[in-house]
Amino acid sequence: MSGPLVWAVVPAAGQGTRFGGEVPKQYLHSAGKPLIEHALSALLAHPRVAGAMVALAANDARWPGWTSLHGKPVLCCVGGGERADSVLAALEALPADVPADALVLVHDAARPNLATADLDRLIDAATAHPDGAILGAPVRDTLKRAAVEGTIVTTEPRDGLWRAFTPQAFRRDALGNALRAARAAGVLVTDEAMAMERGGARPRLVEGREDNLKVTTPADLALADYLLSHRT
Ligand SMILES: Nc1ccn([C@@H]2O[C@H](COP(=O)(O)OP(=O)(O)OP(=O)(O)O)[C@@H](O)[C@H]2O)c(=O)n1
Numbered sequence: 645m646s647g648p649l650v651w652a653v654v655p656a657a658g659q660g661t662r663f664g665g666e667v668p669k670q671y672l673h674s675a676g677k678p679l680i681e682h683a684l685s686a687l688l689a690h691p692r693v694a695g696a697m698v699a700l701a702a703n704d705a706r707w708p709g710w711t712s713l714h715g716k717p718v719l720c721c722v723g724g725g726e727r728a729d730s731v732l733a734a735l736e737a738l739p740a741d742v743p744a745d746a747l748v749l750v751h752d753a754a755r756p757n758l759a760t761a762d763l764d765r766l767i768d769a770a771t772a773h774p775d776g777a778i779l780g781a782p783v784r785d786t787l788k789r790a791a792v793e794g795t796i797v798t799t800e801p802r803d804g805l806w807r808a809f810t811p812q813a814f815r816r817d818a819l820g821n822a823l824r825a826a827r828a829a830g831v832l833v834t835d836e837a838m839a840m841e842r843g844g845a846r847p848r849l850v851e852g853r854e855d856n857l858k859v860t861t862p863a864d865l866a867l868a869d870y871l872l873s874h875r876t
C-alpha cells in the first residue's frame with residue numbers, strides 16, 4: 645500500500661443539543677453498538693488507516709476507554725467548545741511521529757454509516773490532490789430560502805451546489821495551520837474544507853453515498869438503525 649501515512653481524527657465532544665435527551669448522541673446505540681464505535685470501526689478497518697485520535701468532552705464519563713480497535717491505536721484528547729476546536733485539539737494531540745504530510749481523515753463520530761468504497765476513493769483523491777478532498781453529494785432537491793415564520797422567501801439556484809459530508813482529508817500541518825488561522829481571524833468554520841478554502845485551497849469533491857448520514861435528530865437515528873442493520 646503506497647502513499648502517505650493516514651490517521652483518523654474523530655470529533656466526539658458534542659452534547660447533541662438538537663437531538664435532545666441525556667445521552668450525547670455519539671453514545672446512543674444503533675444495530676447493537678454506539679454510533680462512535682460504528683464510525684471508528686469504519687475508519688480503522690481500512691488497511692490504510694494507521695490509528696485514530698478522538699476528541700472527547702472534558703466531562704465524558706461514557707467513553708469506553710478503547711486503546712485499540714482493529715489492532716490499531718485509539719488515542720483520545722479533550723475537545724473544545726466548537727467542533728472546529730475539537731478537531732484542532734485532536735490534530736495537535738497526534739503523536740509526534742505522525743509527519744507533517746500525513747493524511748488526516750476528519751470524520752464525525754455522529755456519522756456511523758461510512759462505506760469502505762467511499763473511504764477508498766477519498767484516500768486516493770486526497771493522496772493525488774495537494775489541496776485534499778472531501779466526501780459529499782450534489783444537491784438534488786429544489787432549495788428554498790425560508791422566512792422566520794416558515795414561508796418561502798425565494799428559490800435558491802442549486803446548480804453546482806453540493807452537501808459536504810465527512811471524512812474530509814487533508815495533510816496534517818496544512819489543516820492545522822488553516823484551522824489556527826481561522827480561529828485567529830474569529831471565523832467559525834463548520835467543516836475542515838472551509839478553513840482550507842479560506843487559505844486559497846480548492847479541495848476535491850468526491851461523490852459519496854447519500855446514506856453516510858450525520859445523526860442530528862431522533863429521526864436520523866431511526867434511519868441509521870435501518871441502514872446499519874441492513875448494510876450491504
Ligand atoms: N464542540 C464540539 C461539537 C461537536 N463535536 C462533534 O462534531 C460532530 C458533528 O457535530 P454535531 O452533529 O453538531 O454534534 P453536536 O454538536 O453534539 O450536536 P448539536 O449541535 O445538536 O449539539 C459530532 O460527532 C460531535 O460530537 C465536537 O467534537 N466538539
Ligand SMILES: C[C@](O)(CO)[C@H](O)COP(=O)(O)O
Binds near residue numbers: 807809810834835836
Ligand atoms: C462537518 C459536517 O458534518 C459537514 O457537513 C457538518 O458541517 C457538521 O455540522 P454540525 O452542525 O457541527 O453537525
